[in-house]
Amino acid sequence: MEKKNSQKETSPSCDNPTARRRPATAVITGASSGFGEAIARRLAHSFGYDLILTGRRGDRLAALAQELSGKYGIEVHPLAFDIQDSAAVATAFSGIEQRLRHPLRILINNAGLAAGLSSIDAGDISDWDQMIDTNVKGLLYATRTLLPLLKKSGYAHIVNIGSTAGKNMYRNGNVYAATKSAVDALSQAMRIDLLPYGIKVTAIHPGAAETEFSLVRFKGDEARAEAVYEGFTPLAAQDVADTVGYCLGLPDHVCINDLVMTCVTQANSFYNVKSADITPPARTDPK
Ligand code: NDP
Ligand code: 8X3
Numbered sequence: 224m225e226k227k228n229s230q231k232e233t234s235p236s237c238d239n240p241t242a243r244r245r246p247a248t249a250v251i252t253g254a255s256s257g258f259g260e261a262i263a264r265r266l267a268h269s270f271g272y273d274l275i276l277t278g279r280r281g282d283r284l285a286a287l288a289q290e291l292s293g294k295y296g297i298e299v300h301p302l303a304f305d306i307q308d309s310a311a312v313a314t315a316f317s318g319i320e321q322r323l324r325h326p327l328r329i330l331i332n333n334a335g336l337a338a339g340l341s342s343i344d345a346g347d348i349s350d351w352d353q354m355i356d357t358n359v360k361g362l363l364y365a366t367r368t369l370l371p372l373l374k375k376s377g378y379a380h381i382v383n384i385g386s387t388a389g390k391n392m393y394r395n396g397n398v399y400a401a402t403k404s405a406v407d408a409l410s411q412a413m414r415i416d417l418l419p420y421g422i423k424v425t426a427i428h429p430g431a432a433e434t435e436f437s438l439v440r441f442k443g444d445e446a447r448a449e450a451v452y453e454g455f456t457p458l459a460a461q462d463v464a465d466t467v468g469y470c471l472g473l474p475d476h477v478c479i480n481d482l483v484m485t486c487v488t489q490a491n492s493f494y495n496v497k498s499a500d501i502t503p504p505a506r507t508d509p510k
Pocket of ligand 2 (some may be wrong): 385431
């Protein structure tokens with residue numbers, strides 16, 4: 224009897240621009256900096272996908288769109304809106320299908336932030352609202368709005384960016400961690416609900432990564448933001464983008480469901496070499 228998977232596709236390298244790909248359009252939320260920008264570059268370079276780039280800073284999105292369309296000959300649509308606003312999300316994507324060359328097959332739910340780092344009895348309520356409205360409700364709005372197109376396209380893939388903070392809580396991380404636990408829960412839930420449509424749902428949970436994340440968390444305090452990454456080598460946005468590229472490049476029958484990634488000096492939210500009782504590893508090569 225012939226085995227179902229006797230003619231398995233091999234996994235093309237995510238760095239191989241000539242790998243066979245279905246033509247596709249990918250939406251990346253939060254593409255104006257950090258992970259989102261790096262993912263946009265990765266998808267353009269390795270897959271040649273057309274892109275829809277979202278975020279509030281339209282000038283950055285327009286510059287990235289111009290750069291990537293010029294360099295890779297792809298179509299890039301910058302859409303500037305606040306993902307906390309459900310009406311703005313609906314308006315931004317309204318009629319988008321008519322503007323696309325290729326089916327919308329990929330949604331990278333990446334837009335998000337931490338605002339502040341305070342004990343639960345001292346948290347700023349507007350910070351809480353912003354994190355919940357962006358990290359949880361924004362992800363839901365984008366997903367709900369785009370699912371009709373994703374369902375129609377076949378071979379769709381949703382990638383949600385969670386965090387190690389959603390896996391283990393840490394001191395003063397309360398509401399941010401709760402939003403990322405929600406991303407974890409919603410990823411599991413949408414994976415079940417979308418099984419009938421063959422839509423892959425991948426959740427990626429990075430640990431500390433040096434982007435604008437801490438600058439945003441500490442409201443522009445550069446010294447405090449830089450101090451977060453002192454004493455160890457954190458993940459870079461490129462590391463996360465490469466991992467997203469790997470997950471997207473897998474054969475049709477394979478889905479990475481849940482992936483936690485950290486730099487080598489971090490175990491989880493609270494154990495890293497910055498902890499007083501942990502000695503950093505020697506980084507010199509053995510003779
Ligand atoms: P950045 O601050 O560099 O990027 C955040 C992106 O989200 C920006 O493009 C920003 O765009 C967008 N964004 C934020 N708020 C809104 C909003 N209201 N409407 C639309 N877009 C918005 O941080 P990262 O790249 O590090 O963060 C990306 C994701 O990764 C976030 O979900 C974050 O929680 C998560 N993460 C980060 C880690 C880290 O250590 N850096 C680790 C684990 C997860 P704009 O400001 O233009 O609106
Ligand atoms: C970002 C990682 O550890 O700063 O999600 O919460 S952490």
